[in-house]
Structures are given as C-alpha cells and as structure tokens.
Amino acid sequence: MVDSYEQVRERPGDKDEQEKYFSGKKSNHTFKTQMIIMPDGRDIVDVVAGEPGPISDITLFRANRDNFDPKQSFKGDLGYLGEDLIDTPIKKPKNKELTTDQKKSNKEFSSKRIFVEHRIRSVKIFRVVQDRFRLNPKKYEQVIMTICGLVRLRIRALILPLEISAMSLG
Numbered sequence: 001m002v003d004s005y006e007q008v009r010e011r012p013g014d015k016d017e018q019e020k021y022f023s024g025k026k027s028n029h030t031f032k033t034q035m036i037i038m039p040d041g042r043d044i045v046d047v048v049a050g051e052p053g054p055i056s057d058i059t060l061f062r063a064n065r066d067n068f069d070p071k072q073s074f075k076g077d078l079g080y081l082g083e084d085l086i087d088t089p090i091k092k093p094k095n096k097e098l099t100t101d102q103k104k105s106n107k108e109f110s111s112k113r114i115f116v117e118h119r120i121r122s123v124k125i126f127r128v129v130q131d132r133f134r135l136n137p138k139k140y141e142q143v144i145m146t147i148c149g150l151v152r153l154r155i156r157a158l159i160l161p162l163e164i165s166a167m168s169l170g
Contacts, residue, residue: 001036001037001038001074001076001113001116002034002035002036002037002057002061002075002076002080002116003035003037003077003116003117003120004032004035004057004060004079005033005120005124006023006025006026006031006032007030007031007032007129008026008132009029009030009132009133009140010134010137011029012029012137020052020054021052021054022054023053025053029053030052031049031051031052031133031137032052032053033047033048033050033051034047034051034060034061034064035047035120035123036068037115037116039075039112039115040115041115043155044119044148044152046064046067047144049140049141056079057076057077057079058080058081058082058086061076061080061083061086065085072085075087075088075109075112076088077089077113089105089109089110090105119151119155122155123151128143129143129147
C-alpha cells in the first residue's frame with residue numbers, strides 16, 4: 001500500500017529554493033513524504049522523505065520503485081492513477097456517476113487501504129510531523145526516519161534478538 005502526504009516547511013530564503021518547494025495544492029512551501037506500508041498496516045516497508053512538495057505522487061513512486069521487485073503490485077489512491085504496478089479505485093467519469101457495483105468495489109478497496117491511513121496518522125501524532133517544520137531543512141529526512149522508527153517500535157514491527165526479548169520479559 002502506497003500513500004504520501006505533504007508537510008508545510010519554513011519559506012526558503014533562496015529564490016530558486018522557493019520555486020522548487022512551492023506547492024500550489026497547499027499554497028505553501030512543502031516537503032513531501034511517501035510511505036509504503038504492509039497491507040494490514042503492521043509494518044512500514046519504505047519511506048521517502050524530504051522531496052519537494054510539487055512532485056506528484058506517481059512521479060515520486062516511479063523514481064523509487066527500483067527498490068522493489070518489478071512484478072510487485074501495490075494499492076494506492078487516485079494520485080497513482082496510470083501506474084501499472086498500483087491498483088487504484090475507480091475514478092468517477094466526468095459529468096457522470098459511478099454505478100452501484102463500482103461504488104461497492106471502491107468501498108471494498110478503501111476498507112483494505114484504511115490501514116495505510118491509520119499508519120500515517122500514527123506518524124503524524126508526533127507534532128514535529130504534524131505542524132510546520134521549523135528545524136533545519138537538511139534534517140527533515142533524518143527526523144522523519146527517526147519518527148518512523150519509533151512508530152515501528154511502537155507497533156512491534158522490529159524483531160528483537162532473543163537475548164533482549166528474554167531480558168524484557170524479566
């Protein structure tokens with residue numbers, strides 16, 4: 001399951017940086033983070049953080065899909081429409097409505113994808129990810145990766161060695 005979000009950052013001082021990071025969608029300067037999460041939401045598989053906000057979701061995925069098997073399939077939202085490897089919900093046609101079967105199919109699709117949204121929420125619980133990023137922009141990726149590590153630890157996705165597991169049991 002693939003999903004991404006944008007986080008507002010401080011306005012860059014350099015004119016070129018301003019243009020690079022300005023997102024018309026958020027009407028602000030933003031960083032984009034993309035997460036690939038297991039279908040049941042039990043682990044964060046891959047994180048791409050610190051990309052400029054205007055980069056589209058599908059472009060970001062295509063730039064980083066070399067890390068996975070070429071035949072690996074994913075599920076994503078309509079931001080990934082057009083990518084062969086990603087299943088997306090059915091888009092409503094212009095000036096028409098979806099049929100009952102299509103709506104039912106989309107509902108089933110979103111019920112499986114909801115775990116991704118829950119995992120992103122568990123990352124956004126940390127205020128540094130939720131609010132405007134005011135730290136040094138060069139530290140953004142490091143901060144996001146640290147928070148994802150804390151979330152993985154919280155959901156017990158990290159497998160601890162037997163010695164540490166035995167010590168924690170007491």
